Amino acid sequence: MDYSKCKVSNEIKLKLFKAMLVPRLIEEKMLVLLRQGKISKWFSGIGQEAISVGVTAALHADEYILPMHRNLGVFTSRNIPLHRLFSQWQGKPNGFTKGRDRSFHFGTQEYKIVGMISHLGPQLGVADGIALAHKIRKENKLTAVFTGEGATSEGDFHEALNVAAVWDLPVLFCVENNGYGLSTPTQEQFKCRNIADKGIGYGMESHIIDGNNILEVYAKVHALCEDIRRNPRPVLCEFKTFRMRGHEEASGTTYVPKDLMEAWAEKDPLDNYLHYLLSEGVLNDEEQQRIKQSITAEIEANLQLAYNEKAIIPNESEELNDVYEEIDLKEVKPKIHTKNIRFVDAISDGLRTAMEQYGNLVIMGQDIAEYGGVFKITDGFLEAFGRDRVRNTPICESAIVSAAMGLSINGMKAIMEMQFADFASSGFNPIVNYLAKTHYRWGEKADVVIRMPCGGGVAAGPFHSQTNEAWFTKTPGLKVVYPAFPADAKGLLATAIEDPNPVLFFEHKGLYRSVYQEVPTNYYTIPFGQATLLREGGQITIVSFGAGVHWALEVLDNHVYIKADVLDLRTLQPLDIQSIYASVKKTSKLIILQEDSLFGGIASDISALVMENCFEYLDAPVQRVASLETPIPFNADLEQQYLPKARFEKALLQLLDY
Numbered sequence: 001m002d003y004s005k006c007k008v009s010n011e012i013k014l015k016l017f018k019a020m021l022v023p024r025l026i027e028e029k030m031l032v033l034l035r036q037g038k039i040s041k042w043f044s045g046i047g048q049e050a051i052s053v054g055v056t057a058a059l060h061a062d063e064y065i066l067p068m069h070r071n072l073g074v075f076t077s078r079n080i081p082l083h084r085l086f087s088q089w090q091g092k093p094n095g096f097t098k099g100r101d102r103s104f105h106f107g108t109q110e111y112k113i114v115g116m117i118s119h120l121g122p123q124l125g126v127a128d129g130i131a132l133a134h135k136i137r138k139e140n141k142l143t144a145v146f147t148g149e150g151a152t153s154e155g156d157f158h159e160a161l162n163v164a165a166v167w168d169l170p171v172l173f174c175v176e177n178n179g180y181g182l183s184t185p186t187q188e189q190f191k192c193r194n195i196a197d198k199g200i201g202y203g204m205e206s207h208i209i210d211g212n213n214i215l216e217v218y219a220k221v222h223a224l225c226e227d228i229r230r231n232p233r234p235v236l237c238e239f240k241t242f243r244m245r246g247h248e249e250a251s252g253t254t255y256v257p258k259d260l261m262e263a264w265a266e267k268d269p270l271d272n273y274l275h276y277l278l279s280e281g282v283l284n285d286e287e288q289q290r291i292k293q294s295i296t297a298e299i300e301a302n303l304q305l306a307y308n309e310k311a312i313i314p315n316e317s318e319e320l321n322d323v324y325e326e327i328d329l330k331e332v333k334p335k336i337h338t339k340n341i342r343f344v345d346a347i348s349d350g351l352r353t354a355m356e357q358y359g360n361l362v363i364m365g366q367d368i369a370e371y372g373g374v375f376k377i378t379d380g381f382l383e384a385f386g387r388d389r390v391r392n393t394p395i396c397e398s399a400i401v402s403a404a405m406g407l408s409i410n411g412m413k414a415i416m417e418m419q420f421a422d423f424a425s426s427g428f429n430p431i432v433n434y435l436a437k438t439h440y441r442w443g444e445k446a447d448v449v450i451r452m453p454c455g456g457g458v459a460a461g462p463f464h465s466q467t468n469e470a471w472f473t474k475t476p477g478l479k480v481v482y483p484a485f486p487a488d489a490k491g492l493l494a495t496a497i498e499d500p501n502p503v504l505f506f507e508h509k510g511l512y513r514s515v516y517q518e519v520p521t522n523y524y525t526i527p528f529g530q531a532t533l534l535r536e537g538g539q540i541t542i543v544s545f546g547a548g549v550h551w552a553l554e555v556l557d558n559h560v561y562i563k564a565d566v567l568d569l570r571t572l573q574p575l576d577i578q579s580i581y582a583s584v585k586k587t588s589k590l591i592i593l594q595e596d597s598l599f600g601g602i603a604s605d606i607s608a609l610v611m612e613n614c615f616e617y618l619d620a621p622v623q624r625v626a627s628l629e630t631p632i633p634f635n636a637d638l639e640q641q642y643l644p645k646a647r648f649e650k651a652l653l654q655l656l657d658y
Helices: 010-035 049-058 072-077 082-089 122-136 155-167 195-202 214-230 258-265 269-280 285-308 316-321 343-357 381-385 397-409 421-435 438-442 486-498 547-558 577-587 602-617 636-642 645-656
Strands: 143-148 171-177 205-210 235-240 338-342 361-365 390-392 413-417 448-454 479-481 503-508 516-520 532-535 540-544 564-568 571-573 590-597 623-627
Touching: 010 049, 010 072, 010 082, 010 214, 010 269, 010 285, 049 072, 049 143, 049 171, 049 214, 049 269, 072 082, 082 285, 122 143, 122 155, 122 171, 122 397, 122 421, 155 171, 155 195, 155 397, 171 214, 195 205, 195 235, 205 214, 214 235, 214 269, 269 285, 338 343, 343 361, 343 381, 343 486, 343 503, 343 516, 361 397, 381 390, 397 413, 397 421, 397 448, 421 448, 421 503, 448 486, 479 486, 486 503, 486 516, 532 547, 540 547, 540 577, 540 645, 547 564, 547 590, 547 645, 564 577, 577 590, 577 602, 590 602, 590 645, 602 623, 623 645
Parallel strands: 143 171, 171 235, 205 235, 361 390, 361 413, 413 448, 448 503, 479 503, 540 564, 540 590, 590 623
Antiparallel strands: 338 516, 479 571, 532 564
């Protein structure tokens, strides 16, 4: 291994040695504890320490780094107290996740580390968002993100690199090519000779670095970082290395040819570097032993601190309360001045006032800038707020959801427009596995609103008409808003943007230009979890949201003798179930109308809750009405048959006669 080409001071050489020795000695100890059953699992980075240590050493301490589960050297090089790492691995209270996640699946703002999720790819897009915040604020900082060669086959890899290239984001994409994705060798994962070759397709600078040569890693990455800070751009670095142990310890390495394992053992980054330092006189045997003994003693002392910690005592209230970041909503009341506008105008007005209210708010989406969005909601925003804050995106929903999360991590607020709610399926993973779980896992907010134009009745067919709120109401950690009227839409949107938790904001396309209302002209908020009672009557309770509210009101207008409570839910998560209970106890009959197909929808949960908690008050079975159990057809007559409006009228009359 050639160290002579790298011009690095002896002080830094010694510092890098110590930094590599710490994770190596910790790992050796962890493998012993694993065999003793004192930790549950271990992903070994033995043989890859030079990459983690070299990259981290090249970054400034206030620059974010997004590591993987084999990057222990990132955590130790950022000087996280070892007893907290040991507590994390043992599921103790002083860890970073309160026992809710394991190993390196955590982040910490204090040390500017953002941990991985097992789906790997989304963290690349998160790095884009963190870097975008730096670029918008002109801070001359970069973000480094790690992934393995296996994850480069994921769509998120392509999307994140493409976005970073198009937006010239200061991201250092670090790919550790260690030969195998679990047991699958690289020749069965991709066809190109080097992962660095993929940079060509993105118009991105790329480099191949010997990942076992600590001086080469540090010197090259340090030079790149200095240049990226001056000239913001993404750079792809492929680090050639090898995984000397199994994907995780239980999997072993029997699938690796013996001669290959022996060849890479000779390239051990720590052994070779130690030999070099000894031969150059930078280090001697006595000092080496002193350093090793000091680190070993520190490990043992910190392990004892972790051992001495009391075990976590399960607390149901604490678990439930930590799913969401607490919001101290300062309710702003609407003023008397109003204007009669459409639903679509209320959304646009709400966005505009929020952009004026929050200088750190960024809107992202396909065609939202010059074009103003396919529904023209952001028309004129580019001129008003500038290209930094109103950003056209490539067609890559997953990366943009992840980038929105990155903006939030780095102190910004983010709104993403799904061009159609149907397309959320392409960004489903980061929504339900990253945004939804981050606060529960390690206490980090997800200050993200995803706007979801949805719904049928406009002959748009199976891929532009779905109302898919049930995909998200099932997932703890998400909030789901679904207004039916313009004034509610504006006020609830303001609350969604103020809320530090991820909000799915559904906007029914059929209401955009068909529903008018007097809407307050000022900035105001409406608290989540409060349904509105639109009409009062003692015969029956009607519960709905979105377009269903208007269908129900129309049916009642055609049957003026029916005296019904009509509840517009407005938000589905949190759900105002208490208002439903109160109405059912008064009327003794309940019908729930939703536009989505029946099975697994919000109506099912409401029905179950009412049956469990109000059964003795019911004079009839709870009735659910929804669309047909088919995809949404395009033909107008077929679509009308699909939608539940006509069936609702029939079901309502039958329930009244029960």
